[in-house]
Amino acid sequence: MIDSHLDFARTGVVGFGTMGAGIAQVVARSGRAVTVLDLDAGRLETGLAAVRTFLDGGVARGKLTENERDAVLGRITGTTDVHDLAGAELVIEAATENSGTKREILARVTAEAGDSAVIVTNTSALSVTDLATALPRPERFAGLHFFNPAQLMRVVEVVRALQTDESVVERLVSLVESFGKDAVVVKDRPGFLVNHLVMPYLNDVIQEYDDGLATAEDIDTALKLGLGYKLGPLELLDLIGLDVHDHATTSAYEATRDPAYASPPLLRQMVAAGHHGTKNGRGFRAGQVPA
Amino acid sequence: MNQRSTVAVLGAGTMGSGIATVMSRAGYRTLFYDVDEANLRRGVAGVNGFFDRSVSLGKLDREQALEAKTKLVGVTELREIADADVIVEAVFENLALKKEIFALLDEIISTSALIHTNTSTLSVTAIASGSRHPERVVGTHYCNPAPLMKLVEVANGRHTADWAHKATVGFLGSLGKTTVVTKDRPGFIVNRFLIPWENRCIAALESGLGTTESIDAAVTGALGHPMGPFRLLDIVGLDIHQQVATRLYEQLRDPRFFPPPMVERMVAAGDLGRKTGRGFYTYDDTRLFGS
Numbered sequence: 001m002i003d004s005h006l007d008f009a010r011t012g013v014v015g016f017g018t019m020g021a022g023i024a025q026v027v028a029r030s031g032r033a034v035t036v037l038d039l040d041a042g043r044l045e046t047g048l049a050a051v052r053t054f055l056d057g058g059v060a061r062g063k064l065t066e067n068e069r070d071a072v073l074g075r076i077t078g079t080t081d082v083h084d085l086a087g088a089e090l091v092i093e094a095a096t097e098n099s100g101t102k103r104e105i106l107a108r109v110t111a112e113a114g115d116s117a118v119i120v121t122n123t124s125a126l127s128v129t130d131l132a133t134a135l136p137r138p139e140r141f142a143g144l145h146f147f148n149p150a151q152l153m154r155v156v157e158v159v160r161a162l163q164t165d166e167s168v169v170e171r172l173v174s175l176v177e178s179f180g181k182d183a184v185v186v187k188d189r190p191g192f193l194v195n196h197l198v199m200p201y202l203n204d205v206i207q208e209y210d211d212g213l214a215t216a217e218d219i220d221t222a223l224k225l226g227l228g229y230k231l232g233p234l235e236l237l238d239l240i241g242l243d244v245h246d247h248a249t250t251s252a253y254e255a256t257r258d259p260a261y262a263s264p265p266l267l268r269q270m271v272a273a274g275h276h277g278t279k280n281g282r283g284f285r286a287g288q289v290p291a
Numbered sequence: 292m293n294q295r296s297t298v299a300v301l302g303a304g305t306m307g308s309g310i311a312t313v314m315s316r317a318g319y320r321t322l323f324y325d326v327d328e329a330n331l332r333r334g335v336a337g338v339n340g341f342f343d344r345s346v347s348l349g350k351l352d353r354e355q356a357l358e359a360k361t362k363l364v365g366v367t368e369l370r371e372i373a374d375a376d377v378i379v380e381a382v383f384e385n386l387a388l389k390k391e392i393f394a395l396l397d398e399i400i401s402t403s404a405l406i407h408t409n410t411s412t413l414s415v416t417a418i419a420s421g422s423r424h425p426e427r428v429v430g431t432h433y434c435n436p437a438p439l440m441k442l443v444e445v446a447n448g449r450h451t452a453d454w455a456h457k458a459t460v461g462f463l464g465s466l467g468k469t470t471v472v473t474k475d476r477p478g479f480i481v482n483r484f485l486i487p488w489e490n491r492c493i494a495a496l497e498s499g500l501g502t503t504e505s506i507d508a509a510v511t512g513a514l515g516h517p518m519g520p521f522r523l524l525d526i527v528g529l530d531i532h533q534q535v536a537t538r539l540y541e542q543l544r545d546p547r548f549f550p551p552p553m554v555e556r557m558v559a560a561g562d563l564g565r566k567t568g569r570g571f572y573t574y575d576d577t578r579l580f581g582s
Contacts, residue, residue: 147513155512184509186501193501194513200547201488214480218471225442225469226434226481227523230515233484260547 002075003031008175012037012088012113014105016047016078019122020094022150025051027092028075030178035077035084037109044078051076054151085112090175092144094122097247102126103134110135118168120144124195125251128188129161138163142172145192148240157192158185190252190261199249200260203267205233209284210266216284238283246271295376295405295462296320301392302382303327303334303365306409309437310379312338315362316438317466322372323365335365341438373399377462379431380418381409384538389413390421397423405458407431411482412538415475416448425450429459432479443468444479477542486536487547492520494551503571521571525564529557 002009009032013024016038024047028034038044055069064072077084085091091109095102102121110119119141121131132138143159156176160169169185176183186193209216220232237245246263253261270283277283296319300311303325314321315338323338325331342359345351351359366372369392378400382388389408396406406428408418415430422428430446443463447456463470473479478486492506501509507519524532533550540548557563557570564570568577 153513155509157509157513182508182512184501184505184512186509189500193495193506194509196500197488197491197495197506197510198514200491201484204487204547205484208483212474213476213483214471214473218473219480221469222442222444222471222473222480223484225440226444227485228517236514 002033006031006178007171008032008090008118010088010090011035012085012091012109014038014085014091014093014109015095016043017094018050019146019148019150021047021050021054022148023092023094023122023146024076025054025072026146026150026179026181028072031075033075033077035079035088037079037082037085039080041080044080048073048076048078082108082112085109086114088113088117090118090120092120092122097123097125097244099126099131102131106131106134106141110137116140118142118171120172122146124192125248127190127255128159129163132161132163139165140168142168143188143192144172144176147194153181155182155184155194157194158183159188159192160185161188190255191248195248195252199245199252202233202237202245203249203260203262203264206237206264206267206284209234210264216288220285232285234284238277238286240277241279242267242275242277242283243271297322297375297377299324299372299375299378301325301369301372301378301380303330304381304383305435306433306437307381308334308337309435310381310409310433311363312341312438313433313466313468314379315359316342318358319362319377321363322375323363324367324369324372325365326367326369328367331365331367335363338363369395370399373401375400375404377405377407379407379409384410384412384534386413386417389418393418393421393428394423405429405455405462407459409433411479412477412535412542414448414477414542415446416450419448419450426452427455429455430475430479431459431463432481434481441467441469442481443470444473444481445470446473446475446479448475477539482535482539486532486539489520489524489532490536490547490549490551493524493553496521497551497553525570525572525574528564528566529554529570530563533558 011027011032011034013020013034013036016036024034024036055072058064059066059069091113093105095105121143122145124145128143132141135141142161142164145157145159147153158169158172173183191199209219216234220234223229223232246267249261250263275282278286281287298314298319299322300307301324311321311323339360342356346353346356380392408430411432419425419428425448428448429451432444434440434442445459460470496506503521507521510516510519533554536548536550561567562569565574566577568574
């Protein structure tokens, strides 16, 4: 059942990868109808399967009933046809982190959704202000930055581009709150807020590890036991994906020339060698035998 | 070799009292030394108070608490620690003072005793240079509050013997602590990464990237930290943060370690955090750790 009284009752998501699937689930869980566009039919299948698996886990742990699971799944429709986004009040773009690709998708999607729709990007590495220039109505565009896994992380950054209308920011804050999450309104700066803080820390850890301060396991153990972090920095990097972190921190470096963002040599080498972290079982901790 | 039964803890401040609590609770006869009798009385009262609270919280039964209390012996003469098998130095964070005490220990302690120094920002090698037995000196950095925090960072000085290192790790295991091994570098692991992280969060606040509340919410919600940077700084104390950060900066000459100007203003204004009722937040209750 769809609650048509909600703002953004009909929402589109572009891209059914990890982030797109997580976001689609969060939006559908809040009572909204979600149409997920992915040009790759195979990804539509794996995306829907990922949502189902996640919800099944929730049912098994008693977090939601089978009926609720079925209702959430019933609100999500996958499509490979961009015309199916016609009439969407909100479109959340969660495609590949590539400026050219995103600009092309955003222009196409805006043409379908119509003038009154709000369009947002889930980018973590690109300038929202720059992407806004690809749209005919940049004032109706903003960033909506979810953290992985989107279903679990309590915070969503609402990124105000230079062009973004204040009423759009307000509606997005209410939207995030309707998910049961905390909205943090941030400036359009490289890394926004959270990554601005955390990327230099992660780079620093990688360099000190490479310089032999301690083992990867001991660095993670020290910060977990000493500071109560759920994950140590090197476990976190494995989970984020070393390629993803490398891309994000390099983008921030290019935008700022701040050496705190410079990708450490060991990270670049690991990415070059195909060590991408948890997703392929090779990383700082992934695939390593504990000492 | 592993028949160590008597421990001496030097210095009855916060860390010394916490460490003496850990030792007596683990069943070691604990010679608790402070040159100042009033300090020592406060320290002993602190340890006994901890055991009384543990009883009222149901963490310890009366017999266990009594047993632990009888293990604790306060002394104000250094020669009274002569038969200690392990000496844990936890006096003020002052290199000259620590070296002076180590020189005095040369004349007093047995030739097989392990000598531990609980420093957070000084070099283990530099402290050990005050002793004629640097091969038996090991850095053991406890976290505050020591009775509750499981982590101890272990750092060898340049001349620390392998047997002394191994005996130290075994001894800390007998206390129920988890050890990590780190190089003798400024800040070891936890402070090495915590201080620049906190400084960057303060700088972000000062430059208007977010508010105290929004940055704390973003960090806890997106990174799974148990509390945000400003809640943590208020507990640590802004004066303590300033001291630790400045000491690390003096050794590393890396501007990421230098406290942002806002810290100096807060310290000058007496806004030191929870203990003064005002820091980044304001408090009605100035007690720490619910004690």
